[in-house]
Amino acid sequence: MRVLHAVTLHSPSHAFGGPVRVALNLAKGLRARGHEAGLLALGEGFAGPWPTEVEGVPARLFPARRLLPLGFSGMTSPALLASAGRLVRDADLVHVHLARDLVTLPVALAALRAGRPLVLQTHGMVDPSGRLLAKVLDAVAVRRVLRGADAVLYLTAHERAGLDAVVGAPLASAVRLVNGTPAQEERPAPAGPPRVLYAARLQARKRPVDFVDAVPAVLAVHPEARFVVAGPDEGERAAVLRRIAELGLADRVSVPGALGGGEVLRELRGAHVYVLPSVDEPFPMSVLEALSVGVPAVVTHSNGLARDIAAAGAGRAVDPGPAGVAAAVLDLLDPAANRAASVAARELAAGSFSMDAVLDTLLPVYEGALRG
Numbered sequence: 415m416r417v418l419h420a421v422t423l424h425s426p427s428h429a430f431g432g433p434v435r436v437a438l439n440l441a442k443g444l445r446a447r448g449h450e451a452g453l454l455a456l457g458e459g460f461a462g463p464w465p466t467e468v469e470g471v472p473a474r475l476f477p478a479r480r481l482l483p484l485g486f487s488g489m490t491s492p493a494l495l496a497s498a499g500r501l502v503r504d505a506d507l508v509h510v511h512l513a514r515d516l517v518t519l520p521v522a523l524a525a526l527r528a529g530r531p532l533v534l535q536t537h538g539m540v541d542p543s544g545r546l547l548a549k550v551l552d553a554v555a556v557r558r559v560l561r562g563a564d565a566v567l568y569l570t571a572h573e574r575a576g577l578d579a580v581v582g583a584p585l586a587s588a589v590r591l592v593n594g595t596p597a598q599e600e601r602p603a604p605a606g607p608p609r610v611l612y613a614a615r616l617q618a619r620k621r622p623v624d625f626v627d628a629v630p631a632v633l634a635v636h637p638e639a640r641f642v643v644a645g646p647d648e649g650e651r652a653a654v655l656r657r658i659a660e661l662g663l664a665d666r667v668s669v670p671g672a673l674g675g676g677e678v679l680r681e682l683r684g685a686h687v688y689v690l691p692s693v694d695e696p697f698p699m700s701v702l703e704a705l706s707v708g709v710p711a712v713v714t715h716s717n718g719l720a721r722d723i724a725a726a727g728a729g730r731a732v733d734p735g736p737a738g739v740a741a742a743v744l745d746l747l748d749p750a751a752n753r754a755a756s757v758a759a760r761e762l763a764a765g766s767f768s769m770d771a772v773l774d775t776l777l778p779v780y781e782g783a784l785r786g
Contacts, residue, residue, distance in 0.1 A: 594772030
């Protein structure tokens with residue numbers, strides 16, 4: 415089976431975050447099972463020759479052009495748009511990681527026009543919105559592709575309700591599919607001063623400043639601890655640096671910027687605790703990656719993984735804000751608690767969120783779309 419995965423943007427800094435990671439993980443898993451899977455996306459930020467594959471996945475990347483000052487929603491590529499019809503016709507099935515943008519929406523529309531089986535996965539990016547651009551795109555294209563797709567994959571009940579609201583009726587084609595993460599080598603037993611990691615986009619909803627504001631309380635108990643705030647800037651880097659300076663934490667908190675996939679794994683293997691203080695986070699890949707190497711995670715209660723983490727003892731779920739984050743980190747820096755949570759984290763990732771489990775759910779969806 416030839417599957418085309420379309421996502422908005424791939425860049426060396428991984429600026430588009432989780433949807434690209436999900437697309438790559440699925441494509442790699444499909445290829446391991448004997449299918450042909452490739453990636454279609456905009457590209458940006460490559461200094462040398464543009465890659466024709468990403469992590470072993472064949473990739474067609476088109477130079478991004480920013481037509482409107484609307485972040486990812488204002489990016490497109492005339493060359494990609496001109497090639498979309500041919501590219502979807504070359505696939506047996508088109509899997510679009512859908513956002514309200516000028517990349518994934520045109521690809522989904524091209525698949526409908528070509529009569530190709532179409533699977534959409536929205537990653538929490540298509541929800542009810544009062545913004546004018548969202549209303550226009552919903553009226554012109556979003557409802558059409560949601561109704562026309564053979565399957566629409568969602569992560570949480572909250573996301574499913576939002577999709578139904580966008581369409582204006584229950585989606586009969588909706589199927590729940592969790593994110594998965596490949597098996598990873600277990601981290602070594604933590605050694606040296608405590609090391610606490612945040613590795614996600616520096617974006618307001620993800621609340622990296624809450625991470626910084628939790629640092630003094632942790633340092634009061636563990637004055638030798640070190641903290642890392644890593645990730646591409648989406649508007650909050652200046653606030654993070656300003657807060658670090660205000661609290662006098664420059665010698666305790668490092669801000670290395672965007673990290674590649676291998677660099678993130680190296681940071682995780684050296685971390686005692688992973689923290690993602692974001693609110694209303696659907697199903698964060700960074701947390702799954704932390705669990706997969708055995709790093710206990712601290713998340714807020716509105717995180718889509720919070721119940722699983724709390725029930726398994728793989729970390730802690732807390733109320734938003736630095737006080738809850740600090741208390742949970744201190745709890746997990748206890749060696750016995752950290753060991754127990756690390757074992758639970760590995761078991762949770764391998765049992766509930768393995769790529770094999772995800773693909774076992776996804777492939778029957780593909781088969782149904784091909785039959786339909």
